[in-house]
Amino acid sequence: MKTITLVALTNWPLIIELFGYSYCKDLWKELIINITSKNKFILHDEKHKSNEIYFLNEGNNIKQIHLSIKTSITIFLQDKLGILTFRLAKIELSTIEYKNNYNFTHKNLNKLYSTPHGELKKVLENKQITPFLQGIYDSERKELIGYEALSRGPLNSSLFQANNLFSAALSQDVMHELELICLEQILNLTNHIDNDRFISINLSPYMLLDKSVSMLLNNVEDKSKIKLELTEHTFIPCWKKIISAMDKYRKQGFEFWLDDVGCGYFDYETIKIVNPELTKIGISLIKKILNDDEIIEKLKLITNEIHNEGGKILAEGVETLEQVELIRQINIDYIQGYYLDIPSEALKKLNNY
Template identity: 25%
Template sequence: MQPEFSGSTGIIYLAWHGKMKDMGDYRSILHMNWKRFVEQAILEHNCSGRDEVCLSGQWIRNDLYLCLQLPHETEELEEQLLELGNRLKKDWGRRFRFISLSADLYPWLAGLKLHAGIALLSGEMSEEDRWYEGIKRAIVHGQSACSTERSLKRRALEQYIIGRTINSVYQPIISLKDSEVYGYEALSRFPDKRWFEGPQQLFDFAAKEGLMYPLDRLARERAIEGCSGLTAGQKLFINITAQIMEDPSFTPGKTLQLLERFGLSPSNVVFEITERTSIEDFGSAKKILNHYRKQGYQIAIDDAGAGYSSLQSIVELQPDFIKIDRSLISGIHLDPMKEHMVHTFTEMAAKMDTSLVAEGIEEEEELLHMKALGIPYAQGYFLGRPQQSVG
């Protein structure tokens, strides 16, 4: 018999998924203990008054459906439901594993993962249909063990994009010939680290979710918007990924308009292609980059020496700058092999008429080595930390 709903209501689906080999009678014992645990956990939750919601549990075989009425009519109802489902999955899963360990049931639970899914129920259908549709949506949403976390991450990412809350900080790139600031690398920052440890994790997740293009466009725009203090001869290095070059909206017109609004020109901009992702179609990439070069933009290969195809990218794309990855710079004064590899980069750059930038200078000895090797430009904490604006 399905429960009755009114107002803003939701379902949280919780079920153990995975392989249970040779369990025998332990399967029924495990499920019995899980149901007993859930009954007590629901009672504790309702008595605590936490979240201002009262839970009621409905079982279909061994799958649990928590029914609840949400307290307020707000636009964040789905997010509240996701937050609660994610927290219950983590908390109840951890506590039940601990109980199972003391009850000698843990070996049978080790191969299982607790899944959670959620569904908001529409008021535009009968009670029976609402219950049926809600169960279906909650099960589909809970197919992955990380579905609630993924949904919350995606929501956070979408809010960053819609709210334009991605900002840029600027790390100076220093000329080692005269110690003047040659330019700045724009580095993306976001409001909090609740769901993403840093920009790399944010952009990796955006790529998986199909949101790389709007995120990259926003980061590019914010980088330009914050660099009004750039002088005519200085460069702004803007990170882009190889995949972005396939974006049909990645056009010089929009970027040019934005540059002109802040008194800049394409000659100020260096598009920095990260080498941590491979370029699959060099023919297409060269065509696109040549189009940009004709507009006055320059190209840099980032993370050289740490990516999938650094040498091929350098040879194929003929960049204006090669940025040597921190992994080759760190402790170079103590490592002859690193010194030999960087020296090889200097010889190659000289033949290609390409400039080198040493990344991640953190010690004076590293800086002195770069100067001795004839590296023209460098950046790193020893030379200057990222700052809120340029100039």
């Protein structure tokens, strides 16, 4: 199936004010070349005056298309404009099935886009986010030691599932707003967590540079309960400022976890850069361990290296007893998955324990 994706840089006029029209027009052309050269997308149309670019794509994996385009734009504009100015750009993405006779405009695409802007806007304005929890267990004792906090949209809506909620936020460039709401809602649970347990909270690395995040985290009384789990929604070309922020938070008592290693932008090199207190091995690798000796040997090597540096390791997406037994043989510290616990509404889960 052919699809067409609209890229709208809604704050581009502000970038033009800062850098000048001539520079930004050349930058616009470079950006288009950059996206098409790094992805298998065909330029369908571009309108510099209305800040819109249209790409023709083969395939219907909209989430992957959006992620590829967003990553290309992020890396390019961060390099050209700097991190702080890049965040002003406001990237919006919309994708629909390609039709030869359809009038592709920003307005029409937004009408047809599978997750309407209005629905997500309502969720954000009313903070309609419900925290869920999934248990994390010691692999040897199979004992509950903490939880991962997950966020869900309104029940019975298209945004209830986390994938839909965060994909919509990513495509509409409101991840910052969504993550702040999720963080605030989850931090409200900390007083309900037993003293001998913790809660891990997903957070994009760039959020560590945000003043609102700093204010929320500063208000946490027992910071040892909170594990800040860095997610990999976007490629990080330079970790320097983020590492500096991590050092500040570590001094306050927070720990950092690295999410989904081996499944996206985070790999073993990232572990060495970030030096997390805990590394999470992603679901796609864990699914393969029963049938792939190469992955088993790789996990043994990584586990030993991490343990030698004083860190711990967690396997997520564990669904069978056979996986649990193999994970224990590899000497992985913690396990998480449907075999042990299904995510459920946070307050109900905490009241049942």
